[in-house]
Amino acid sequence: xxxxxxxxxxxxxxxxAPLAVRMRPRTLDEVVGQAALVGPGTPLRRLAEGGxxxxxxxxxxxxxxxxxxxxxxxxHAGERHFVELSAVMAGVKEVRAxxxxxxxxxxxxxxxxxxxxxxxxxxxxxxxxxxLPSVENRWVVLVAATTENPSFSVVSPLLSRSxxxxxxxxxxxxxxxxxxxxxxxxxxxxxxxxxxxxAEEQLLRIAGGDARRALTSLEAAAAAVPEGGTVDxxxxxxxxxxxxxxxxxxxDQHYDVxxxxxxxxxxxxxxxxxxxxxxxxxxxxxxxxxxRRVVVHAAEDVGMADPTVLQTAVAAAQAVQLIGxxxxxIPLAQAVIAVATAPKSNAVVRGIDGALADVRRGLAGPVPAxxxxxxxxxxxxxxxxxxxxxxxxxxxxxxEQQYPPDALVGRDYYLPGDNGAERSLAExxxxxxxxxxxxxxxxxxxxxxxxxx
Numbered sequence: 001x002x003x004x005x006x007x008x009x010x011x012x013x014x015x016x017a018p019l020a021v022r023m024r025p026r027t028l029d030e031v032v033g034q035a036a037l038v039g040p041g042t043p044l045r046r047l048a049e050g051g052x053x054x055x056x057x058x059x060x061x062x063x064x065x066x067x068x069x070x071x072x073x074x075x076h077a078g079e080r081h082f083v084e085l086s087a088v089m090a091g092v093k094e095v096r097a098x099x100x101x102x103x104x105x106x107x108x109x110x111x112x113x114x115x116x117x118x119x120x121x122x123x124x125x126x127x128x129x130x131x132l133p134s135v136e137n138r139w140v141v142l143v144a145a146t147t148e149n150p151s152f153s154v155v156s157p158l159l160s161r162s163x164x165x166x167x168x169x170x171x172x173x174x175x176x177x178x179x180x181x182x183x184x185x186x187x188x189x190x191x192x193x194x195x196x197x198x199a200e201e202q203l204l205r206i207a208g209g210d211a212r213r214a215l216t217s218l219e220a221a222a223a224a225v226p227e228g229g230t231v232d233x234x235x236x237x238x239x240x241x242x243x244x245x246x247x248x249x250x251x252d253q254h255y256d257v258x259x260x261x262x263x264x265x266x267x268x269x270x271x272x273x274x275x276x277x278x279x280x281x282x283x284x285x286x287x288x289x290x291x292r293r294v295v296v297h298a299a300e301d302v303g304m305a306d307p308t309v310l311q312t313a314v315a316a317a318q319a320v321q322l323i324g325x326x327x328x329x330i331p332l333a334q335a336v337i338a339v340a341t342a343p344k345s346n347a348v349v350r351g352i353d354g355a356l357a358d359v360r361r362g363l364a365g366p367v368p369a370x371x372x373x374x375x376x377x378x379x380x381x382x383x384x385x386x387x388x389x390x391x392x393x394x395x396x397x398x399x400e401q402q403y404p405p406d407a408l409v410g411r412d413y414y415l416p417g418d419n420g421a422e423r424s425l426a427e428x429x430x431x432x433x434x435x436x437x438x439x440x441x442x443x444x445x446x447x448x449x450x451x452x453x
Contacts (some may be wrong), residue, residue, distance in 0.1 A: 005231050014375035019219035020212045021188070023182045024069050025138035031066055031073075033174035037165055038070075044165065048073045056142035057134045058120070059161070060150050061167025064210030065288070067145035068118065070167075074143055075114040081105055082114050087122035092130045099134040106139060113140045120283075121153030121324055128155045135161050147286060153324050168179075169209040176204060178211050179218060193222045194230045202233050206240060257283075262293060266301045270340035277329075287328050291317035292333045302339060303348035312338045343420030351414040358408065365405030400438040410437065 025031045027091075028038040028048050037044050042120035043057070048070075057074070059067040083098050102113035117123070134140045135158065142162065150159055182188035183195055184440035195203070197216070203221075221231045221239040261276035261384075282289055298313035316335035320328040358364075375384025389399045402409060412433075416426035434440065 007094040018216065019182055022187045022216055023178065024072065025066070028073060029067065032177050034066060034070075037167065043163055047303055048077045055163040056140075057144070058150050058154060058162045058164045058169060059143065059145045060164060061147070062209065063147055063165040064207075064212040064214075065170055066211070067167060068116075071114075071116040071143040071145060073117060074141075080112045080114045080141070082116065084116045084118065087117055087119040087127070090117075090127075092127050093129045095127060099131075102134065102140045104444060115140040115142050117142065117144045119146065121146045121148035121150075128158050129150050130159055132161070147326060148288075148319060149360055152322055159326055164276070170211055171209065172204045173342055174208050175209065175211055175214050176200065179203060179214055182215055182218060189218075189222055192227045193225055196230060196232045198266075198269060199233045206236075241245050249348045253335065258289075258293065261290075262297055266292070266344070267337045268340055268344065268405050270337055273336050274333060275342045277333060281325065281329055281332075287320045287325055287332065288317070290332055291320045291335075293452040294332065294339060298335070298339050300349045301344055301346060302342045302420075303345045303422075304416065304425055305343040305345035305347075305422045309338045309342045322439065343422075345417040345419055345422050347414060347416050347422065358411070361425045363407050365407040367405065368402055370401075373405065398432060398435045400436060403436070 028045060031038050036042075036049075039045065047057075052093075058071060061067055072082075074080075081102070083102075085094060098115055098161075102115070102188070105111050105113055117131075128161050131142060134266065144154070144155055144162070145161060150164055179195070179200065179306075183193070184191055199221070203214055203217060206217050217236070217240055218231075221236045224235055224239050225231055257276055257279050261280065264272035264276060277290065281287070295310070295317050297312040298310040302309045313335045318330075318332040319331040354356075368386040369383055369387060370389075372382075372384040374380065374388075380386075389400075389401050391397055391399050393399075404411065413430065416422040416429055418426070
């Protein structure tokens with residue numbers, strides 16, 4: 001890729017550009033984590049080296065994996081004319097104007113036009129249809145980027161006329177390579193700060209495979225220490241909040257709003273929850289991020305107090321994948337309302353976290369012999385399965401029997417609350433425990449409860 005900043009004024013612009021922009025790979029050889037797409041002989045490699053485009057391209061992958069970088073490298077190879085449109089801002093009128101200019105340019109000078117459409121999944125069907133003639137007749141080389149599954153978010157005629165390239169999430173080593181490159185190179189931080197190993201590991205956790213987030217967080221932390229200083233874990237933690245706000249493309253306080261959204265659902269304020277949902281949608285937040293948060297908190301904050309809420313949340317997440325915005329706002333709102341208005345219980349998360357804590361402390365032990373797999377030669381000799389009591393042989397479907405390892409006999413992890421369905425579930429759980437553990441109680445009623453569920 002040729003350097004885009006060539007004049008003195010542009011040199012200043014480059015110096016003031018965000019670190020993530022300054023560190024964009026200048027050639028395909030600098031791209032990390034996408035070897036299958038940029039290797040010798042691949043369509044992207046041929047296109048970025050000035051060859052003729054085999055077709056238009058759709059780049060599908062998570063945020064911060066290099067979609068914009070690859071589009072830019074393709075565009076500036078072979079002296080192509082480059083036009084970028086944001087699907088959030090552009091309409092049919094802007095698309096048609098670009099296509100008309102591309103036709104004139106191709107006819108008069110023979111120069112190809114690369115049209116880069118970011119977030120193409122936000123284009124309506126009408127807007128996507130407006131691209132079809134230009135793609136069909138090769139008036140433009142379309143390079144479209146999306147974080148959504150193109151099978152659901154791109155119209156079939158456009159998808160069939162394009163080469164779909166899937167970008168893989170970056171792993172920690174990929175992001176580490178980019179971070180160290182930014183620390184060392186002059187276009188980055190030029191060795192002006194040192195990143196402690198512990199801070200580097202923390203930065204990789206913050207990034208979550210998103211290179212842009214990693215570099216934005218690094219830049220904020222580097223700005224908090226003097227030249228020649230050291231960025232430690234504490235400095236990075238203090239700087240991250242500022243970095244995340246800058247990372248949000250609309251300037252909205254992404255993580256503050258997400259936190260308020262979650263706490264409003266947990267706190268049963270349905271109106272506040274809908275307000276924060278609206279803010280995230282309007283700010284251009286990835287609807288899959290919103291859906292994931294709703295699913296998590298349907299289990300974490302409602303759980304067995306109303307098990308149907310998790311089903312509603314999962315259905316909303318599936319609807320987001322199927323239909324996308326703006327229509328997906330409706331099932332998202334339905335799920336948010338369900339979580340916010342449901343009776344609350346965190347017994348599920350306390351139960352699994354308690355079990356995990358014991359396992360991590362080494363409280364495990366061997367599986368009781370009567371529960372071990374007995375379906376292989378030699379198992380009988382080891383007495384695996386001997387003495388196992390088949391629950392369905394009991395009239396009530398519940399039998400006295402040891403299930404946990406010896407070290408955990410009598411340990412209660414799930415402690416139902418008093419809200420919603422858990423009020424009656426608490427009584428049932430206690431009756432079942434009495435039967436299974438052989439403690440005094442009404443075995444008949446416990447068995448009836450067990451067989452009815």
